[in-house]
Amino acid sequence: MSDLVDDKLRNYRTAPFDARFPNTNQTRNCFQNYLDFHRCNKALSAKDQDTAPCQWFQKVYKSLCPVTWVEKWDEQVEAGNFPGKL
Amino acid sequence: MAYPSMLGFQDATSPIMEELLHFHDHAMIIVTLISSFVFYTITMMVITKLTYKSMLDSQEMEMVWTALPALILTMVALPSLRILYLMDELNFPNLTVKAVGHQWYWSYEYTDFEQLNFDSYMIPTQDLTPGQFRLLDTDNRMVVPVNSPIRVMVTADDVLHSWATPSLGIKLDAVPGRLNQTALMTSRPGVFYGQCSEICGANHSFMPIVVESIPLDHFEYWTHSMLNNA
Numbered sequence: 352m353s354d355l356v357d358d359k360l361r362n363y364r365t366a367p368f369d370a371r372f373p374n375t376n377q378t379r380n381c382f383q384n385y386l387d388f389h390r391c392n393k394a395l396s397a398k399d400q401d402t403a404p405c406q407w408f409q410k411v412y413k414s415l416c417p418v419t420w421v422e423k424w425d426e427q428v429e430a431g432n433f434p435g436k437l
Numbered sequence: 438m439a440y441p442s443m444l445g446f447q448d449a450t451s452p453i454m455e456e457l458l459h460f461h462d463h464a465m466i467i468v469t470l471i472s473s474f475v476f477y478t479i480t481m482m483v484i485t486k487l488t489y490k491s492m493l494d495s496q497e498m499e500m501v502w503t504a505l506p507a508l509i510l511t512m513v514a515l516p517s518l519r520i521l522y523l524m525d526e527l528n529f530p531n532l533t534v535k536a537v538g539h540q541w542y543w544s545y546e547y548t549d550f551e552q553l554n555f556d557s558y559m560i561p562t563q564d565l566t567p568g569q570f571r572l573l574d575t576d577n578r579m580v581v582p583v584n585s586p587i588r589v590m591v592t593a594d595d596v597l598h599s600w601a602t603p604s605l606g607i608k609l610d611a612v613p614g615r616l617n618q619t620a621l622m623t624s625r626p627g628v629f630y631g632q633c634s635e636i637c638g639a640n641h642s643f644m645p646i647v648v649e650s651i652p653l654d655h656f657e658y659w660t661h662s663m664l665n666n667a
Contacts, residue, residue: 363549364549376616377617417546419594
């Protein structure tokens with residue numbers, strides 16, 4: 352299972368097509384992957400498991416989201432006032 | 438690229454733009470035929486000396502001038518819809534580039550692997566070197582590998598802008614807080630110019646877009662050199 356995850360991470364080129372977001376507006380795609388990364392980290396660390404699979408979400412949001420958005424959200428997460436549910 | 442007294446489109450660089458060009462030719466022929474026919478008919482009706490005073494109706498004529506336009510419209514609509522759906526095909530990109538509009542320059546981000554981002558300002562007219570194009574050339578170009586499907590994400594940092602490159606058949610609004618996606622595929626290497634297409638303040642006309650399409654190994658060399666020089 353972790354081999355599959357490692358393979359996917361190693362062969363990563365760019366964010367693949369996500370059928371949940373088929374249209375031109377990809378704002379939610381970027382935001383959802385950011386949320387999923389943080390939620391995945393939180394869930395797996397709570398169970399004391401390896402958080403390597405969460406890197407997929409990080410790769411995708413880093414590909415899709417503008418740098419300024421990510422920096423702003425990171426600051427908000429750190430300050431504890433991030434508007435999304437993590 | 439554009440040149441003075443230009444009448445038609447720029448040469449197509451992407452498959453979609455080629456389709457659009459051919460569709461435009463097709464629609465233009467139909468429009469020209471209809472216009473010439475109408476102009477001829479009106480002219481003949483105006484200059485004729487013949488009269489027919491017992492005109493009442495003509496069911497056959499009504500049938501013809503209803504069915505024929507419907508057929509002509511179908512002949513325009515079907516190729517048009519075909520291109521519309523072609524534009525929506527999945528293109529399975531190899532690379533994602535983000536174009537962010539600012540007042541008054543574009544910045545490009547290549548963040549699939551390393552964090553490469555840079556600004557692209559128009560070269561002021563007084564700083565142009567021989568061979569460069571006034572109001573079109575920029576200090577840094579958006580470089581992409583040729584013949585490769587690419588995802589372009591367009592957004593803005595402050596006000597509305599629009600990322601347009603006519604040769605690639607792309608125009609996509611840059612809206613603050615929104616991420617618009619389009620597919621890009623350059624069929625040949627070269628340099629392709631465009632301009633900001635949404636009014637955004639004093640220097641709206643002075644924030645052009647330059648896309649440079651090069652072979653993949655040269656692209657990898659370019660990304661390395663940009664990362665090292667940053």
